[in-house]
Amino acid sequence: MKAYLILENGQIFEGKSFGAQKEVISEFVFNTSMSGYVEILTDPSYAGQSVVMTYPLIGNYGVCLDDQESKRPYVKGFVVNELARLGSHFRKNMDLEDYCIQNDISGIQGIDTRHLTKMIRQKGCMNGMLTTHHYSDINEVLEKIKAFQIKDEVMKTTCQAPYVMGTGQKRVALYDFGAKKNIARELVKRDCQVTVYPATTLADDILKENYDGIMLSNGPGDPSECVDIIRQMKVLMESGIPIFAICLGHQLMALAHNFETEKLKYGHHGANHPVKDLSTGRVYISTQNHNYVVKDQSIDPKIAKPWFINVNDQTIEGIEYIHENMKTVQFHPEACAGPLDTGYLFDEFMKMMEENNHA
Missing domain, CATH: 3.40.50.880 (Class I glutamine amidotransferase (GATase) domain)
Structure with missing residues (x-):
């Protein structure tokens, strides 16, 4: 299914949905780690945020539940260039997409994460929306995106x-x-x-x-x-x-x-x-x-x-x-x-x- 990342500056990225197919608004930040995505997803410091992974392939070793840093994930959305559908590791409990589905995390893959990261570096952290709905006029959601604030996390x-x-x-x-x-x-x-x-x-x-x-x-x-x-x-x-x-x-x-x-x-x-x-x-x-x-x-x-x-x-x-x-x-x-x-x-x-x- 198609998915869209709409940033508060009006920029739209089109990709493919994975994980939960729900609409979320959050602040978007990028993470430069090459691995450790399970720990990132479950780090409570990311509450209220969505994470863009700069490393191009994410999910290649699946998910080991022992690697979780809290009882549940706190990341609202997950943005990757390419999602590895089948992870391979002797400690693996499940694949990353199944983990995102079970934990209600909205994801988008297949977008130019390098371009997105450069944009965040130039303009600073921005609010955005992950959605599977195609808005013919994004002005109807831009005000809602801009109004989002991280509060009482x-x-x-x-x-x-x-x-x-x-x-x-x-x-x-x-x-x-x-x-x-x-x-x-x-x-x-x-x-x-x-x-x-x-x-x-x-x-x-x-x-x-x-x-x-x-x-x-x-x-x-x-x-x-x-x-x-x-x-x-x-x-x-x-x-x-x-x-x-x-x-x-x-x-x-x-x-x-x-x-x-x-x-x-x-x-x-x-x-x-x-x-x-x-x-x-x-x-x-x-x-x-x-x-x-x-x-x-x-x-x-x-x-x-x-x-x-x-x-x-x-x-x-x-x-x-x-x-x-x-x-x-x-x-x-x-x-x-x-x-x-x-x-x-x-x-x-x-x-x-x-x-x-x-x-």
């Missing part, structure tokens, strides 16, 4: 009640703003017992449990809209407990210190983004998925200093707090899928907890 992706993973010696509280599973798995691997809390949890309820450390997770949307959560971050940052934050957690903690965030033109989405550790000069390849960053000029040098920067565009990728036992990064050291270069940062968090316990 953290509340839609967070867990509904606390739960525990692992039985290790170190006790860690993980704030779930849309957390990828591998964050908790990396902590469990390092002898931690992880209690995962909903995003609405009061900081005082966590502090009274006397955890060895607190982890702040990734998540979707504009961080500045999370006003109630930022209030709780202000309480946490004064506790003295070691804190490590990733992605949205990194942005929320910056906002709690009255730093500022801004939206990038087209964001960072992929598994090949170079970041530089300013303390050593060493460059690592990282997995990233974010549209917002902390503004460099807004960081108060009396409170914090840049820790990592993006080698490509010099944006802030990590912050080290001077007088607080806290480090935060914009990229994903749990890297699932992606390079394992920065996994050592979880070991750094373990050292922070160890030193705090002996202080």
Whole structure:
């Protein structure tokens, strides 16, 4: 069946439908990863968005359900140049199209994803519609497309009640703003017992449990809209407990210190983004998925200093707090899928907890 991608600038791409044949409106971003599409589809940070894969062939190893980063996919639409109908891999549970059908994900294939990616790079992230309906006059849907906004997605992706993973010696509280599973798995691997809390949890309820450390997770949307959560971050940052934050957690903690965030033109989405550790000069390849960053000029040098920067565009990728036992990064050291270069940062968090316990 024919399918159409209608962008808010009036550009129309015609291709073939796969997955759910339903009409969806979302924000469109592109991802430069060559593999890891199951992890991408199930990353809660993509809530409210559709993903354009720049690699031309997607689905060639099918879907392994163990690779899911959350209980269900959060991507609204999936755009590929060519869909592999029959995936081949010894861990495969099903083909990608069947997975998209089961999980109600609308897809389109057979379009020029290179041209689409260049357009997003030039004009920035755009809203768009995936549909199988041929509109003779797209003006009837353009206003609806332009009006779409990503709102309250953290509340839609967070867990509904606390739960525990692992039985290790170190006790860690993980704030779930849309957390990828591998964050908790990396902590469990390092002898931690992880209690995962909903995003609405009061900081005082966590502090009274006397955890060895607190982890702040990734998540979707504009961080500045999370006003109630930022209030709780202000309480946490004064506790003295070691804190490590990733992605949205990194942005929320910056906002709690009255730093500022801004939206990038087209964001960072992929598994090949170079970041530089300013303390050593060493460059690592990282997995990233974010549209917002902390503004460099807004960081108060009396409170914090840049820790990592993006080698490509010099944006802030990590912050080290001077007088607080806290480090935060914009990229994903749990890297699932992606390079394992920065996994050592979880070991750094373990050292922070160890030193705090002996202080």
